[in-house]
Amino acid sequence: MSHLSQGDLGFIRYPDERNYYLSGAKEFLAQGWSFFAGERSLWNGPLNLLWVALFQANLVWVRIANIALITFAGVPLWGLIRRKFSVGAAYLGLGLYLFQPALIHFNGTILTEPPFIALLVLSLWAFSKGEYKFHFLSGLLMAFASLVRPTTQLFPLYFLLFSVFISRCKGEKAWVKQSTLLFVGGALLVLLPYMGKNWVRHQKFGIANGSGAVMYLGNDLRTDGHEPVYSQFDFDTIETTWPQAHLDTEGDRRLTERAIARMQLHPLETLELMSRKFFRYIFGSPQAYFYPFADLRSFLRYTHGFSRWEALAQLTWISFCMAGLLCSFARIDWSRSINLFVGALLSYFVLLHTLLFPIARLALPFHVLSIPLVAFGMLKKPIESVLLGLLVFCSIGFIDAGRLRHQVSTNYAEYFSDSISLTESMKSNAHAIAFDSASSFHALAKEAKVEFEFVPKQIRTNQALIVSIKVPEKSKLSKAKLGVRLGRIGEEGGVRVVNEIDVEYTTNGRTFRVPLKVPKSWAGQGVRLELQLPKSARKGGARFSDLQFVSG
Structure with missing residues (x-):
């Protein structure tokens, strides 16, 4: 780099x-x-x-x-x-x-x-x-x-x-x-x-030492084996090695064990990632x-x-x-x-x-x-x-690498240690939103948004919101922007823009992840997560489903 x-x-x-x-x-x-x-x-x-x-x-x-x-x-x-x-x-x-x-x-x-x-x-x-x-x-x-x-x-x-x-x-x-x-x-x-x-x-x-860190980072399915910065994540090796550094012998050993455990948990996905790293390294x-x-x-x-x-x-x-x-x-x-x-x-x-x-x-x-x-x-x-x-x-x-940079597999949540499903029962506020089921909804107007309240199990270095998006077969929509705002429960005016990503509408549906930088000071406190739907969501009949807050 x-x-x-x-x-x-x-x-x-x-x-x-x-x-x-x-x-x-x-x-x-x-x-x-x-x-x-x-x-x-x-x-x-x-x-x-x-x-x-x-x-x-x-x-x-x-x-x-x-x-x-x-x-x-x-x-x-x-x-x-x-x-x-x-x-x-x-x-x-x-x-x-x-x-x-x-x-x-x-x-x-x-x-x-x-x-x-x-x-x-x-x-x-x-x-x-x-x-x-x-x-x-x-x-x-x-x-x-x-x-x-x-x-x-x-x-x-x-x-x-x-x-x-x-x-x-x-x-x-x-x-x-x-x-x-x-x-x-x-x-x-x-x-x-x-x-x-x-x-x-x-x-x-x-x-x-050092092989543990490169094995851990290079086979991290959350970042697709890239340096975390490309996925809008941070280096989180210290969460595994603390109080040692990643180049200390004990820290290196822990990262090696963590990397091997992840590969054993997802062997096929890791092999598929390695096949792509072959071309990534050469070209x-x-x-x-x-x-x-x-x-x-x-x-x-x-x-x-x-x-x-x-x-x-x-x-x-x-x-x-x-x-x-x-x-x-x-x-x-x-x-x-x-x-x-x-x-x-x-x-x-x-x-x-x-x-x-x-x-x-x-x-x-x-x-x-x-x-x-x-x-x-x-x-x-x-x-x-x-x-x-x-x-x-x-x-x-000349390929558009950013177009699908935030697209992930449907089992992406499995790569994180903690996961919270955001359902209608956790909804605290909504505007121009209609729920089709407990975990699926669509927009009724241009400025549609929905807010959920929950308490994260743990505030970690890397967290993300995962959402699946699908449109009807006759829809002509393609690109759009999806935004997330984050704040603490009971904190007025504390909501701030956290991230906005490009997404694509497709008839067979795609899953996207929005990286979130949650301050460590919020540990143990309730979080308000507001999802801002694309302005074109209603016109295209887009359906949003299977929201998950993942971390670790």
Whole structure:
């Protein structure tokens, strides 16, 4: 996700820069190496903290160093492509690398992207050299990348299994190539001692915590696996981990257990979400490029200048490069070790984020590592790459993602821990409303509204109103706006507009959810919820039913 803000080199763009990396580096500078004996050392991989601390946590120098890292990493990438494909492909690949909009955006931060991507490129370059000593070096570099961002800590094991699978499929005598064993050996030489330290000190066999949070958020059916902001919700991990943070060992364990419990409760829905995350990770989604706007039309209407062109450039880059990658698959020689290594890396990232959190920023390593194959595919099939790129661009950028952003499944309420059905018996006030049954009503005039009174079981971070809407077959209505006002019982003048969403009228009916920000101070008190029906509701004969107030 790209929050487009500008500032000088000492400016903090992202909360993670301050909360995790800068603060961690300062704690290391204050405590020395004893820092790695404490629980705080499990919040992140150690190398990015040490990298920031190397410059005495001076933001200006760290940013300059990170820009240099990303820039010079283009040299081995160019050499790799030239050696394996052609000079033309090398220059095309270098251009794609240097002008990747998201890479330009993140290389001036103190996030993990710059050192992580630079080490991944160096590991790929070393493996491509084809000599055993470089295969071992490639493993070492991959391990160092894992110590920057633990995302790749399982890749050595994955690559070993991947290689065995390919060897068996091809009927080769050897189960695994020596190059693979050398790579795995080099990686484990670095990873196992640090993991062992964490096991002895904290009973955590891994580089860092965090997998619980990304598993919890990435498979949250309430937010469709997006970052909560896209669903007008808040991050609610603290409600599960309190008084620990989500990166503390106990907090990480609780989130993992909560995520697994939810997946076991809704296995089919979770698998269906994962199938969509597969494409979301590779190609992105409209929200990722047009944040916080729903579609291209609203994006162009409300954005100007640099932020607009950066997002559109990123969309264009993704579209045509993914087209080139797809075109390369038909022409690539998969018997070569380096191509298998790239294939293993790309499939690893896709599989990992399909299971976990597929936000756009985390796909940047995938896009960079795919550049050698992208350049090859674009040169071999230029016309097909352009046509396919246009198709991808249009499918991502010109669909109206906001139109159905608030549409949910009919069983959406099951994803929340608490639910209250709002029926006619709970009605406290109504204007131009007629109930057809205890849970269904329609409008009698333009300014129709109905108010319900109830006491929520608990005020939580995330709550929503769920409502189903259906119109007769002959209705010609389509879009409309549905509003909700919220207040406390007995509080005059305390009603305030909480949310308004776009809905669609359909003859087969659709279910929508309206996210609600209920103040924590209202805990234990009665709530007045007023539903403001669309002005067109009476004309179209719309029926509103099955209202539920859900939370948790």
